[in-house]
Structure formats: structure tokens, C-alpha cells
Amino acid sequence: MNNQSNPQLGQLVKIRKGRNTDQAAVIVAIADSKFVYIADGDKRKFDQSKKKNILHLELQPMISSEVVNSLNESGRVTNGKLRYAVHSFLESTNIQAEEKGD
Structure with missing residues (x-):
């Protein structure tokens, strides 16, 4: 079993299969040991989160504390917070990619 067996709420993911391949999203719910619900706050809103096979x-490795806190407090998270989490993640990976290129 690979190290991908324990998804966590608020964790960022990259989609590897399906229509949205290579896009980033945030885990907003965990259905069971095989499926999670993801949303990005933009094309995929919290209220229409997508069930995906893990x-x-x-x-x-990044988990958005804002998303986790919001889900724990109210059971919901705003699409703005999801967009911010995805945006922050993409920026951090772009910076890492640029540093590797030097």
C-alpha cells in the first residue's frame, strides 16, 4: 500500500484521472476508505463537491488549516477559502519548480 491511504480533511490533491486531470482541489469530506469529496471553490463548488476514488x-503534503478549521466549526467551508487554498498551493509549487530550475 502506498502512503496515499490516509487522506485528511483540508488536504490538497492533484487530480490524476478524469476530466479535470492535473488540476488541484481540496478534500472537503471523506466518504470511506476509498472515496473522498473534493472541491476547488471555482469550477467545483463546495455544494457540488465531487466524489473521487483516492x-x-x-x-x-499540504493541508489548509483554514479549510480544516471552517469544516470543524460549521461543517462547511466557503468557496473563497477553497480558491485561496488551491491558489496558495499552486503558488508554492510554482516557486519550488522555479527554484529547482536554477
Whole structure:
């Protein structure tokens, strides 16, 4: 079993299979040991979160504390917070990619 067996709320993922391949999203709910619900706050809103097989996602080491806190407090998270989490993640990976290129 790979290290991708324990997705966490608020964790960022990269989509590996399906229509949105290579896009980033945030885990907003965990259905069971095989499926999670993801949303990005933009094309995929919190209220229409997508059920995805964990095997089709690449779990990232980053977890958005804002998303986790919001879900724990109210059971919901705003699409703005999701967009911010995805944007922050993409910026951090772009910076890392540029540093590797030097």
C-alpha cells in the first residue's frame, strides 16, 4: 500500500484521472476508505463537491488549516477559502519548480 491511504480533511490533491486531470482541489469530506469529496471553490463548488476514488488523486503534503478549521466549526467551508487554498498551493509549487530550475 502506498502512503496515499490516509487522506485528511483540508488536504490538497492533484487530480490524476478524469476530466479535470492535473488540476488541484481540496478534500472537503471523506466518504470511506476509498472515496473522498473534493472541491476547488471555482469550477467545483463546495455544494457540488465531487466524489473521487483516492487512487485517482495524488495527495499533496499540504493541508489548509483554514479549510480544516471552517469544516470543524460549521461543517462547511466557503468557496473563497477553497480558491485561496488551491491558489496558495499552486503558488508554492510554482516557486519550488522555479527554484529547482536554477
